[in-house]
Amino acid sequence: MKSLPLSRVLLLLLPWALVVIVVLDSDTARAPPPAAAPGNGGGAPRARPRAPPPPSPPPIYAITPTYSRPVQKAELTRLANTFRQVARLHWILVEDAASRSELVSRFVAGAGLPCTHLHVPTPRRYKRPGLPRATEQRNAGLAWLRQRHQHLPPPQPGVLFFADDDNTYSLELFHEMRTTRKVSVWPVGLVGGRRYERPVVENGKVVGWYTGWRADRPFAIDMAGFAVSLQVILSHPKAVFKRRGSQPGMQESDFLKQITTVEELEPKANNCTKVLVWHTRTEKVNLANEPKYHLDTVNIEV
Numbered sequence: 001m002k003s004l005p006l007s008r009v010l011l012l013l014l015p016w017a018l019v020v021i022v023v024l025d026s027d028t029a030r031a032p033p034p035a036a037a038p039g040n041g042g043g044a045p046r047a048r049p050r051a052p053p054p055p056s057p058p059p060i061y062a063i064t065p066t067y068s069r070p071v072q073k074a075e076l077t078r079l080a081n082t083f084r085q086v087a088r089l090h091w092i093l094v095e096d097a098a099s100r101s102e103l104v105s106r107f108v109a110g111a112g113l114p115c116t117h118l119h120v121p122t123p124r125r126y127k128r129p130g131l132p133r134a135t136e137q138r139n140a141g142l143a144w145l146r147q148r149h150q151h152l153p154p155p156q157p158g159v160l161f162f163a164d165d166d167n168t169y170s171l172e173l174f175h176e177m178r179t180t181r182k183v184s185v186w187p188v189g190l191v192g193g194r195r196y197e198r199p200v201v202e203n204g205k206v207v208g209w210y211t212g213w214r215a216d217r218p219f220a221i222d223m224a225g226f227a228v229s230l231q232v233i234l235s236h237p238k239a240v241f242k243r244r245g246s247q248p249g250m251q252e253s254d255f256l257k258q259i260t261t262v263e264e265l266e267p268k269a270n271n272c273t274k275v276l277v278w279h280t281r282t283e284k285v286n287l288a289n290e291p292k293y294h295l296d297t298v299n300i301e302v
C-alpha cells in the first residue's frame, strides 16, 4: 500500500478536527453555570422562596358621557388609546341616546380594554344651550357602579372619576388618582377662561381656588379635576348629579357638597402645582362640502 504524504493526511483530517471543535464549543455553551463560590450560598442550587406577587392596584372606573356627532369616534379613539395603557382601568361609557348605537357598540367591541356600555337619553327639555350637560349619563354610570358593588362586603377598593370624551389625560394623572382615599383634587389646564385652574394648597390642605370664573363656588373645580373612592360612592348612595336648580359649572360643586368637605380634600399632582389633564375642546368640524345625499359608492363609518 502506498503511504500518503503527511500533508494529504492532515488535509483529510481537517474537517473532522473542525467538527470536534464545534461540538466542544456548543457543549460549553450549554454547560450549567459554575457553582457559586463557597460562603456565597454555594453548593447545590436551593429553591429560593418566591416573593409574593405585588398587591394589584385598586381599579379605576372612568365614567364617560358621550353623544353622537361627527367627531365622536375620533374622540373615543383618543380616549381609548390613553385608557388602554392604564392598569386596571374599567371604562363606563354612557351614550346620550335612546339605544346603544352601532358605531359605539362596534367601537367598544374593539377597544381592547374592559368596558361597560350604557345608554340613557337626555330629556329633550334639557337639551338647550345654557343647561348642564350629561347629568343623566353620569348618574347612570353611578347607578351601575353602586348596583354592581352594593352586595359585596367592604372594603371595596376602587377609584371613580368623570372623564369627558373631549379632554386630554396624561398617564401620570392615573398614577396620582390611584391613591385617592376619599376625594382627591388636582389642577385642570385650559379651563375657566384661564391657562389653568387649581385648588390652592397650604400645609397639605386645600384652602381656596385659583380660578377665573365664579370663585364663590364651594368647590370651584371642573369635572376633570377630582376623583372619588368607590367606598365614598357606596357610603353616599343618594349622591347624584341634580337637574333641579343646577346651573352649568355648578354640577361639580353640587355633587361634591353631598360627599365631602373642602377640608377633607386630598391634593394630588405635587400639591396641585402640576397640570396633568387638559379641558381641551374639539373645534366644530367643517362639513360645508358634504353632499346632501349620499354620493359615494361605499358607506364609510367616520
Ligand code: UGA
Binding pocket: 064, 065, 066, 067, 095, 096, 122, 127, 131, 132, 133, 134, 137, 163, 164, 165, 166, 222, 223, 224, 248, 249, 251, 279, 281
Ligand atoms: C364643561 C365641563 O367640563 C363638563 O364636565 C360639563 O358637563 C359641561 O361643562 C356642562 O356644561 O355641563 P364642556 O366642554 O363645556 O364641559 O362640555 P362638553 O365637553 O360638551 O360635554 C361634557 C360631556 O358630556 C362630554 O363627554 C360630552 O360627550 C357629553 N355630552 C355633551 C353628552 O353626553 N350629551 C350632550 O348633549 C352634550
Ligand code: MN
Binding pocket: 164, 166, 167, 279, 280, 281
Ligand atoms: Mn368638554
